[in-house]
Amino acid sequence: MKKLLNWLEARADNVAVGLLAAMFLAFVLQIVSRYVLNSPLGWTLEACLISWVWVVFWGSAFLVNDQEHVRFDILYSSASTRVRKIFALIAAIAIAGAFLTSLPATYDFISFMQIEKSSVLGIRLDYVFSVYLIFAIAIIVRYGARIVAIFTGKFGEPERRL
Amino acid sequence: MSSEFLICIAILFGLAAIGAPIALSMIVGAIAYLALKGQDLGLASEQILQGLYNSFILLAVPLFIVAANIMNAGTISDRLLAFCVALVGRFRGGLGHVNVIASLIFSGMSGSAIADAAGIGKIIIQMMTREGRYSPGFAAAITAASATIGPIIPPSIPMVMYALVSDTSIGYLFLGGIVPGLVMAGVLMTLLVFIAKRRNFVVEEPTPLRALPRLTVNAFPALLMPVILLFGIYGGATTPTEAAAVAAAYAFILAAFFYRALSFRSIYDILSSSARSSAAVGLVIGGALIFNYIVASENIPSAVAGAMRSIELSPVAFLLMINVLLLALGCVLDATTILLVIVPLFIPAARELGIDLVHFGVVVVVNTMIGLITPPYGILLFVINATTRVPLRSMIQEIFPFLGVLIVALLAITFIPELVLFLPQQFGYR
Numbered sequence: 001m002k003k004l005l006n007w008l009e010a011r012a013d014n015v016a017v018g019l020l021a022a023m024f025l026a027f028v029l030q031i032v033s034r035y036v037l038n039s040p041l042g043w044t045l046e047a048c049l050i051s052w053v054w055v056v057f058w059g060s061a062f063l064v065n066d067q068e069h070v071r072f073d074i075l076y077s078s079a080s081t082r083v084r085k086i087f088a089l090i091a092a093i094a095i096a097g098a099f100l101t102s103l104p105a106t107y108d109f110i111s112f113m114q115i116e117k118s119s120v121l122g123i124r125l126d127y128v129f130s131v132y133l134i135f136a137i138a139i140i141v142r143y144g145a146r147i148v149a150i151f152t153g154k155f156g157e158p159e160r161r162l
Numbered sequence: 163m164s165s166e167f168l169i170c171i172a173i174l175f176g177l178a179a180i181g182a183p184i185a186l187s188m189i190v191g192a193i194a195y196l197a198l199k200g201q202d203l204g205l206a207s208e209q210i211l212q213g214l215y216n217s218f219i220l221l222a223v224p225l226f227i228v229a230a231n232i233m234n235a236g237t238i239s240d241r242l243l244a245f246c247v248a249l250v251g252r253f254r255g256g257l258g259h260v261n262v263i264a265s266l267i268f269s270g271m272s273g274s275a276i277a278d279a280a281g282i283g284k285i286i287i288q289m290m291t292r293e294g295r296y297s298p299g300f301a302a303a304i305t306a307a308s309a310t311i312g313p314i315i316p317p318s319i320p321m322v323m324y325a326l327v328s329d330t331s332i333g334y335l336f337l338g339g340i341v342p343g344l345v346m347a348g349v350l351m352t353l354l355v356f357i358a359k360r361r362n363f364v365v366e367e368p369t370p371l372r373a374l375p376r377l378t379v380n381a382f383p384a385l386l387m388p389v390i391l392l393f394g395i396y397g398g399a400t401t402p403t404e405a406a407a408v409a410a411a412y413a414f415i416l417a418a419f420f421y422r423a424l425s426f427r428s429i430y431d432i433l434s435s436s437a438r439s440s441a442a443v444g445l446v447i448g449g450a451l452i453f454n455y456i457v458a459s460e461n462i463p464s465a466v467a468g469a470m471r472s473i474e475l476s477p478v479a480f481l482l483m484i485n486v487l488l489l490a491l492g493c494v495l496d497a498t499t500i501l502l503v504i505v506p507l508f509i510p511a512a513r514e515l516g517i518d519l520v521h522f523g524v525v526v527v528v529n530t531m532i533g534l535i536t537p538p539y540g541i542l543l544f545v546i547n548a549t550t551r552v553p554l555r556s557m558i559q560e561i562f563p564f565l566g567v568l569i570v571a572l573l574a575i576t577f578i579p580e581l582v583l584f585l586p587q588q589f590g591y592r
Binding site: 013016017019020021023024027028030031045048049050052053055056057058059060063064066068069070071072073074075076077084087088090091094095098099101102104105106108109110128129132136139 | 173177178179180181182183184185186189190193194196197202203204205206207208210211214215216218220221224225228404407408410411430433434436437438439440441442443444445446448494495496498499538539
């Protein structure tokens with residue numbers, strides 16, 4: 001199980017690196033085509049925007065752990081283990097609950113976007129935006145798992161990114 | 163202001179206070195607001211996705227992050243440092259001056275104070291504390307203080323964020339930051355001269371002048387970077403976002419081919435850590451997008467503007483009030499949150515009072531950068547603590563004089579708009 005998760009995390013990392021590299025290359029291509037070759041490519045900007053959206057939500061879903069998030073942790077880190085547990089439980093219930101409650105509406109919005117296509121590449125926007133669903137589900141699973149960990153006494157063990 | 167909005171705020175700050183990620187707290191607060199208002203819960207994802215997908219200017223953020231990480235990994239930082247040591251290392255307290263000058267030059271490339279502190283700052287703290295010449299607390303404090311200059315001199319990630327929420331020109335904002343950045347460097351170095359005399363700091367073995375040409379040649383391609391960036395943007399050749407990509411590409415070519423300091427593995431690691439930082443920052447921006455949508459639909463900014471009008475606040479008093487407020491918030495909140503969530507509330511009021519929005523932007527960015535080193539919550543102090551293990555307590559003891567002079571610089575920038583606006587006006591700003 002541990003092995004599998006490690007393997008999956010490494011693959012998630014590969015995807016994020018691939019996306020960022022693609023974004024960077026597309027941008028360079030855009031600049032070269034516009035300023036050096038004088039015949040701007042239309043699709044590069046769109047490719048950048050799509051990979052940016054994917055980097056943000058793919059990364060937030062699988063790669064960014066609690067320590068790497070922007071957070072305010074003075075109260076948390078100065079609290080006792082017991083209080084920390086309560087803090088973590090409240091936060092986890094609120095986050096998992098809110099994302100779970102809004103999941104159907106989020107799905108509706110994203111599947112509704114199939115009526116629109118990106119203007120140059122013609123990629124359906126529900127595909128582009130689907131990464132947000134992946135992100136929402138990953139958040140629900142992660143914070144759900146934390147609630148379970150708190151109740152089974154496993155809280156405080158080093159958390160995995162994935 | 164509706165009761166639903168107050169609940170949304172309570173949830174946001176409640177969750178953030180107990181240590182939940184700020185971005186997720188904003189999204190949860192927004193979802194609660196939509197649920198209480200009986201609105202479509204899908205609106206949260208719609209605002210976040212459309213906002214991120216449609217703003218071209220935000221692409222500069224991940225590109226500047228990549229550029230900064232390449233420079234830190236590819237010995238570009240080290241070369242710049244050697245150049246600065248040769249230049250100003252010969253004075254009393256020389257390494258302190260090196261620290262400021264290095265930040266000044268490095269900031270012309272990276273756009274992120276944290277990258278500055280973690281990269282070049284780490285090396286220079288090691289140099290300063292070697293053989294006990296400077297106390298670790300002092301070395302860390304001057305490093306943190308000078309790192310705040312990073313995002314004032316262009317390029318600048320915080321200014322990209324301000325441009326996003328205020329609709330001001332990122333090009334003019336960048337130009338407006340140059341003189342204030344020099345002013346900040348000036349006050350820090352003046353303070354250093356005094357401290358060096360009082361504490362009788364060592365005078366370094368001066369680097370022989372005949373080594374200077376070689377070190378300059380060595381650092382020259384890196385020194386060229388700010389020139390390329392500024393020329394690209396103000397020569398009208400590229401947009402600021404494209405300039406960010408050019409910066410990253412240039413850093414990559416320098417590090418990989420010219421200095422031969424990058425392996426395939428290190429390129430992968432650079433991209434991997436950049437992807438993580440980009441995702442974390444992007445998510446906060448996403449959270450701020452939905453939060454700002456709610457703030458706007460509650461008409462909060464115009465209510466604030468109305469309140470300012472009714473108490474007949476003068477522009478000077480308004481700016482002073484904003485500075486005090488943001489500095490206080492900077493003690494407990496991070497710069498991204500302040501710029502994306504708090505500052506938009508005051509933009510219409512600033513506009514109504516006739517305050518120039520480029521001037522206002524530079525003032526709030528300088529202010530939030532000072533907030534990065536104000537205890538107890540100062541991200542730069544934490545980053546230096548994490549990378550160098552200098553205890554927070556000893557850093558905080560030494561930081562106050564630096565904080566003091568930076569606040570003096572902030573006041574100067576606030577009350578003398580020309581410091582900010584002179585350069586943009588030379589390039590056709592109004």
